[in-house]
Amino acid sequence: MKIYVDADACPVKDIVVKEGVKAGLPVILVTSFSHYSNEKQPEGVETIYVDTGADAADYRIMKLAEKGDIIITQDYGLASLGLPKGCNVLHHKGFAYSNENIDQLLQTRYLSAMARKGGKRTKGPKPFTDEDREKFKSIFLNALKKVSSNE
Incomplete structure (x- = not known):
């Protein structure tokens, strides 16, 4: 069992790494x-670098992920690919896909994209809060307990 993080803009990497x-x-x-960073990661943490293409990280995660793995992403498309593969997919705002x-x-997501394409303005995501951080930590710890009890 492994944990994959769509890490480009993930505000909870520190929690995921620590826990x-x-x-x-x-x-x-x-x-x-x-x-790219020269920052040294703790033992057990690996960084995989991919091209800067729109979905390069998503494709790499899906190539590597297996049933039972945990994926952390805010990308609904990646989540929709991870679920049928049997992965536990979590959003950094503290909910499970x-x-x-x-x-x-x-x-x-589709309706918002169509509205923007038609010239309308849509609201962006709400700012990430300490409450979101705590919700994520709680759901992540529960996912860790669940997978460790299944091993």
Whole structure:
């Protein structure tokens, strides 16, 4: 079991690294070369760099992820690919993607894109808060417990 992070703009990498390492699970941060860093990661954490193309990180994660792995992403498209593969997919705002909510999330994304294409302005995401951080930590710890009890 591994933890994959769509890491380019992930505000909870620190939580994932700390708790993943503590749980003894490999953490793989997938990020574009434009976010290259010489920062040394703790033992058990690997950084994979990909091209800066729009979905390069998503494709790499899907190539590597297996049933039971945890994927952290804010990308609904990546989430929709991880769910049928049997991955536990979490959003950094503290909710789990599921077969029950993914269609609605994708539909909302599509409608917003069409509105923007038609010249309308849409609201962006709300700012990331300390409450979001705590919600994510809670759901992530629960996911870690769930996968460790299944091993």
